[in-house]
Amino acid sequence: MQIPPIDTAHFENLGSTVEVALSQGRLFTPTGRYALKQFHFHTPSEHRINEEYYPLEVHFVFKDPAGRVAVVGFVFELIEAGSGDALFENILSRVHRIASPGTSVRVFRLSFGHLAGHLESNPIYQYSGSLTTPPCTENVAWYISSEPISLSVKNFNAIKHVLKFNSRYTQNIPGESNLLEVAASELHPITHEVKPVQHELK
Incomplete structure:
Protein backbone atom coordinates (compact mmCIF):
# COMPACT_ATOMS: atom_id res chain seq x y z
CA MET A 1 0.00 0.00 0.00
CA GLN A 2 1.44 3.34 -1.09
CA ILE A 3 -0.31 6.60 -0.19
CA PRO A 4 1.54 9.91 -0.55
CA PRO A 5 1.18 12.68 2.04
CA ILE A 6 -2.05 14.63 1.54
CA ASP A 7 -2.22 18.36 2.25
CA THR A 8 -6.00 18.46 2.67
CA ALA A 9 -9.07 16.23 2.17
CA HIS A 10 -12.81 16.19 2.87
CA PHE A 11 -13.97 14.31 5.97
CA GLU A 12 -17.71 13.67 5.58
CA ASN A 13 -20.58 12.17 7.56
CA LEU A 14 -22.50 9.92 5.15
CA GLY A 15 -25.09 8.87 7.71
CA SER A 16 -23.93 5.25 7.60
CA THR A 17 -20.28 6.06 8.36
CA VAL A 18 -17.72 8.86 8.29
CA GLU A 19 -15.43 8.87 5.27
CA VAL A 20 -12.33 10.56 3.87
CA ALA A 21 -12.42 10.64 0.05
CA LEU A 22 -9.03 10.46 -1.67
CA SER A 23 -7.84 10.25 -5.26
CA GLN A 24 -4.24 9.33 -4.51
CA GLY A 25 -2.82 6.04 -3.29
CA ARG A 26 -2.15 2.61 -4.74
CA LEU A 27 -2.37 -1.00 -3.64
CA PHE A 28 -0.28 -3.62 -5.42
CA THR A 29 -1.42 -7.24 -5.13
CA PRO A 30 -0.71 -10.50 -6.99
CA THR A 31 -3.97 -9.94 -8.91
CA GLY A 32 -3.30 -6.38 -10.00
CA ARG A 33 -2.95 -2.71 -9.16
CA TYR A 34 -5.71 -0.81 -7.38
CA ALA A 35 -6.34 2.92 -6.86
CA LEU A 36 -7.47 4.29 -3.49
CA LYS A 37 -10.96 5.82 -3.46
CA GLN A 38 -11.73 6.43 0.22
CA PHE A 39 -11.44 5.16 3.75
CA HIS A 40 -14.18 4.94 6.36
CA PHE A 41 -14.83 3.66 9.88
CA HIS A 42 -16.92 1.04 11.70
CA THR A 43 -17.59 0.71 15.40
CA PRO A 44 -17.17 -1.85 16.78
CA SER A 45 -14.83 -3.82 14.51
CA GLU A 46 -16.32 -5.93 11.75
CA HIS A 47 -13.60 -8.57 12.04
CA ARG A 48 -12.69 -10.68 15.03
CA ILE A 49 -9.08 -11.71 15.47
CA ASN A 50 -8.54 -14.75 17.68
CA GLU A 51 -12.14 -14.40 18.90
CA GLU A 52 -11.63 -10.78 19.94
CA TYR A 53 -13.68 -7.81 18.77
CA TYR A 54 -11.98 -4.41 18.71
CA PRO A 55 -13.65 -1.07 19.41
CA LEU A 56 -13.04 0.42 15.96
CA GLU A 57 -12.01 -0.59 12.45
CA VAL A 58 -11.00 1.43 9.38
CA HIS A 59 -11.41 0.24 5.77
CA PHE A 60 -9.34 1.59 2.88
CA VAL A 61 -11.29 0.93 -0.32
CA PHE A 62 -9.42 0.49 -3.64
CA LYS A 63 -10.61 -0.19 -7.21
CA ASP A 64 -8.81 -1.33 -10.34
CA PRO A 65 -9.56 -0.21 -13.93
CA ALA A 66 -11.91 -3.19 -14.38
CA GLY A 67 -13.98 -2.17 -11.35
CA ARG A 68 -12.70 -4.89 -9.06
CA VAL A 69 -12.52 -3.91 -5.39
CA ALA A 70 -9.89 -4.52 -2.72
CA VAL A 71 -10.14 -3.42 0.90
CA VAL A 72 -7.34 -3.04 3.45
CA GLY A 73 -8.54 -3.05 7.05
CA PHE A 74 -7.01 -2.14 10.39
CA VAL A 75 -8.49 -2.64 13.84
CA PHE A 76 -7.81 -0.28 16.75
CA GLU A 77 -6.93 -0.82 20.38
CA LEU A 78 -7.34 1.99 22.90
CA ILE A 79 -4.71 3.64 25.07
CA GLU A 80 -5.70 5.58 28.17
CA ALA A 81 -2.71 7.92 28.31
CA GLY A 82 -1.06 9.88 25.52
CA SER A 83 -1.82 9.78 21.81
CA GLY A 84 -2.17 6.87 19.44
CA ASP A 85 -1.41 6.74 15.72
CA ALA A 86 -0.84 10.34 14.60
CA LEU A 87 -2.82 10.00 11.35
CA PHE A 88 -6.04 8.92 13.03
CA GLU A 89 -5.64 11.15 16.07
CA ASN A 90 -5.43 14.04 13.60
CA ILE A 91 -8.52 13.02 11.63
CA LEU A 92 -10.72 12.00 14.53
CA SER A 93 -9.94 15.11 16.53
CA ARG A 94 -12.31 16.83 14.06
CA VAL A 95 -15.10 14.25 14.00
CA HIS A 96 -17.22 16.34 16.39
CA ARG A 97 -17.51 18.88 13.55
CA ILE A 98 -19.45 16.38 11.42
CA ALA A 99 -21.84 14.97 14.01
CA SER A 100 -24.83 15.31 11.65
CA PRO A 101 -25.29 13.33 8.39
CA GLY A 102 -24.45 15.41 5.32
CA THR A 103 -21.88 17.59 7.06
CA SER A 104 -18.18 17.72 6.16
CA VAL A 105 -14.97 19.35 7.32
CA ARG A 106 -11.46 19.70 5.94
CA VAL A 107 -8.65 17.64 7.45
CA PHE A 108 -5.05 18.64 6.89
CA ARG A 109 -1.53 17.22 6.69
CA LEU A 110 -2.33 13.52 6.39
CA SER A 111 0.72 11.26 6.43
CA PHE A 112 0.34 7.54 5.72
CA GLY A 113 3.95 6.34 5.91
CA HIS A 114 3.64 4.83 9.38
CA LEU A 115 0.41 3.04 8.43
CA ALA A 116 1.97 1.48 5.33
CA GLY A 117 4.93 0.38 7.44
CA HIS A 118 2.58 -1.20 9.97
CA LEU A 119 0.87 -3.18 7.19
CA GLU A 120 4.16 -4.38 5.74
CA SER A 121 5.70 -5.39 9.06
CA ASN A 122 2.86 -7.58 10.37
CA PRO A 123 1.11 -10.72 9.08
CA ILE A 124 -1.94 -10.07 6.92
CA TYR A 125 -5.15 -12.08 6.79
CA GLN A 126 -6.44 -12.41 3.23
CA TYR A 127 -9.75 -13.72 1.91
CA SER A 128 -12.37 -13.11 -0.77
CA GLY A 129 -15.64 -11.71 0.53
CA SER A 130 -18.07 -8.85 0.03
CA LEU A 131 -18.37 -5.19 0.89
CA THR A 132 -19.93 -4.71 4.32
CA THR A 133 -22.11 -1.78 3.22
CA PRO A 134 -24.66 -1.55 0.37
CA PRO A 135 -24.48 -2.63 -2.40
CA CYS A 136 -22.51 -5.43 -0.62
CA THR A 137 -20.52 -6.17 -3.78
CA GLU A 138 -19.07 -9.68 -3.82
CA ASN A 139 -15.64 -10.97 -4.92
CA VAL A 140 -13.87 -8.27 -2.91
CA ALA A 141 -10.23 -8.97 -2.04
CA TRP A 142 -9.81 -8.35 1.70
CA TYR A 143 -6.49 -7.70 3.44
CA ILE A 144 -6.66 -7.34 7.24
CA SER A 145 -3.65 -6.43 9.38
CA SER A 146 -3.23 -8.96 12.18
CA GLU A 147 -2.01 -6.32 14.64
CA PRO A 148 -4.07 -3.38 15.94
CA ILE A 149 -3.06 0.24 15.79
CA SER A 150 -3.49 2.52 18.77
CA LEU A 151 -6.02 5.29 19.38
CA SER A 152 -6.71 7.49 22.39
CA VAL A 153 -9.84 6.88 24.42
CA LYS A 154 -10.78 10.54 23.89
CA ASN A 155 -10.95 10.30 20.11
CA PHE A 156 -12.58 6.88 20.18
CA ASN A 157 -15.37 8.28 22.35
CA ALA A 158 -15.72 11.16 19.89
CA ILE A 159 -16.24 8.91 16.86
CA LYS A 160 -18.42 6.46 18.78
CA HIS A 161 -20.70 9.36 19.72
CA VAL A 162 -21.15 10.08 16.00
CA LEU A 163 -21.32 6.53 14.60
CA LYS A 164 -23.05 4.78 17.49
CA PHE A 165 -23.10 1.22 16.05
CA ASN A 166 -22.50 0.70 12.33
CA SER A 167 -20.95 -2.75 11.99
CA ARG A 168 -22.29 -5.74 10.12
Missing part, protein backbone atom coordinates in the same frame (compact mmCIF):
# COMPACT_ATOMS: atom_id res chain seq x y z
CA TYR A 169 -23.11 -8.86 12.09
CA THR A 170 -20.33 -11.47 11.98
CA GLN A 171 -20.57 -13.47 8.76
CA ASN A 172 -19.62 -17.05 8.00
CA ILE A 173 -17.22 -18.29 5.36
CA PRO A 174 -18.77 -18.64 1.87
CA GLY A 175 -20.80 -21.83 1.53
CA GLU A 176 -21.37 -22.24 5.26
CA SER A 177 -24.49 -21.43 7.28
CA ASN A 178 -25.88 -17.90 7.17
CA LEU A 179 -25.34 -16.67 10.73
CA LEU A 180 -28.23 -14.22 10.54
CA GLU A 181 -30.50 -17.15 9.68
CA VAL A 182 -29.03 -19.07 12.59
CA ALA A 183 -29.76 -16.21 14.99
CA ALA A 184 -33.29 -15.78 13.60
CA SER A 185 -33.99 -19.50 13.99
CA GLU A 186 -33.41 -19.14 17.73
CA LEU A 187 -36.34 -16.71 17.83
CA HIS A 188 -38.53 -18.42 15.21
CA PRO A 189 -37.57 -22.11 14.89
CA ILE A 190 -37.53 -23.53 11.37
CA THR A 191 -38.03 -27.11 10.30
CA HIS A 192 -34.48 -27.91 9.19
CA GLU A 193 -31.40 -27.92 11.38
CA VAL A 194 -28.79 -25.22 10.83
CA LYS A 195 -25.34 -25.70 12.29
CA PRO A 196 -23.45 -22.41 12.70
CA VAL A 197 -19.69 -22.22 12.19
CA GLN A 198 -18.27 -18.89 13.31
CA HIS A 199 -15.94 -17.18 10.84
CA GLU A 200 -13.08 -15.34 12.43
CA LEU A 201 -9.44 -14.62 11.78
CA LYS A 202 -6.83 -16.74 13.51
